[in-house]
Amino acid sequence: MEIKRLTVGNATLDSNIFLAPIAGYTDYAFRKATYTFGYGLSFTELVSAKGLFFGGNNSAELLKADDYERTSAQLFGADPFYMRTACESDYLKPYKFVDINMGCPVPKVYKNGEGSALLNDIKKAELIIKECVKSGKIITVKIRKGLKAGDDIATDFAKMAENAGASLITIHARVREDYYSGDPDYDCIKRAKQSVKIPVIANGGIFTVEDADKMINETGADGVMLARGAISNPFLVCELLKKDNPTDIKSFIINHFNLMIESLGTNRAVAEFRKFVPYYFKGKDNAKAVKLAVNSASEPIQVLTALNEYFSCENF
Template sequence: MAELNRPFEIGGIRMDNRVVLAPMAGVCNSAFRLTVKEFGAGLVYAEMISDKGIVQRNEKTMDMLYIDEREYPLSLQIFGGDKETLVEAAQYVDKSSNADIIDINMGCPVNKIIRCEAGAKWLLDPDKIHEMVSAVVSAVDKPVSVKMRIGWDEEHLLGVENARAAEAAGAAAIAVHGRTRVQMYEGTANWDWIRKMKESVNIPVIGNGDVETPQDAGRMIAETGVDGVMIGRAALGDPWMIYRTVKYLETGELIAQPTPREKMDVCLLHFKRLVQLKGEFVAVREMRKHAAWYLKGIRGNAHIRKAINGAESAGEFTALLNGFADEARAIEPSAV
């Protein structure tokens, strides 16, 4: 089992274990990342950041570059369709941020991004991948990685060519989500393709898609040979998924699920950090979706979810979650 948990490196940056938090827009800011990091993640990715936002020094974009030093190692993901601005943004991240790794998004499937010739659009064109990645790699000192999907659609599965193009261009690692662009988030992730892509390159590959349990992570490593396992949706409202996976890969042991009280305590810690990061008004609103994720699976949560959606202040929000934690404990000690 210990072999399942071995450390790995990306361009000289060492990850203590193979468990990686996926980049998730609107989710993976410093408040969430730090909380997940404390549950043992080997590497955390920040949410994708627009190259143009960085180049134009857009205030909201610049706020997204904030990294707490306790988050290290951290990969900061940028996206863009223009070589010039992508390179300029990467240089800014290289010189003026504390990120350890610069990641380039070439997996985002949404139309708004595709229309800008960014994200998954590149999956149709290995030459473009080579050109863009080379330009960034030669302009920065930090290691550069890419996150891609296996292809555009079933007729355009260029995963192997794309992975090789990224490697030839100097990418230090590749993360692969085992879906095509047209699948969006539907269907299942194709781990066979992840294996093929892993076998086609010599740089570290991080596998991603449909890892819902610690056992899934072990299975992905065994079936595909990937160096890291990236977890996205299963970590929403559930940093224990990260901890349980690290422990499972280390020892084969499955740690018990948290109690409602434990869940609410971590939700409140995450919330406190979000208030510090974004101020009370924004944090209360952004935390509503997170709270719903933390509450998932706890019996009798419907009324509290409704109440939280109406909460306007940090005090109100905190009191609701504290009240619910006590109530949930009284009904069933570990009803999760």
């Protein structure tokens, strides 16, 4: 794919490769571990606008970042008032970019009319965008192709979002009922891209350089957003940028774990690092022992010992 700088609102991003918001994964530690890798923009995990209003510590923790020039806060909510108030709150003060989640499929979000439920209500979605734009932040929107098989709301939503003042739209080319499986529908992104002037970012099923090339060739999108592909191969972004990996995979993983300890404390870091094991060691020979050891570890030293033993056997 062609790498280019991207103008988004009044900002210019260094590349058209984005790191997706992924709840439980792309937290402060993971984003910090990849800050220098070349993403044009990285996103926080989704944060509840209402949660911020009512002072939830958890929501505030999700907004911790260092690199506000290249990090966007992602908000979810169904109430234009809470959404705008969140944009204008002290929590979001350092952020230039705010992304509105209109794609989350999980029932506890959906049943409140939030996330992907907004795809059912274009008028409400429009009101939310317009209110958020009034905050002066650069507002972007992340949608899905629809709710169920056969839906394609991407073009209508892209046009609406542009008219409402959004500066960029990301399209996850699957419907809600797909969750995260199945092939992305390139045509829905292509049609949306042809109907607006704001940048359109394509998302869904990009795990290799070839996947990214295909996504751009088939859709004409302005850039790609990497999600699970960026966790299973943290250097995918470097491969796309055709630059050397900044480090080796062992150093990356150990640095990531150390950043988790710094930001989450030892107990949570040890517990939450387990989620990364299926990604970091997927398809790797002889990974059984390291997986078992990490999954049963209660102290950081046990995790680090298991990682060191695994890599010293030159399994990678």
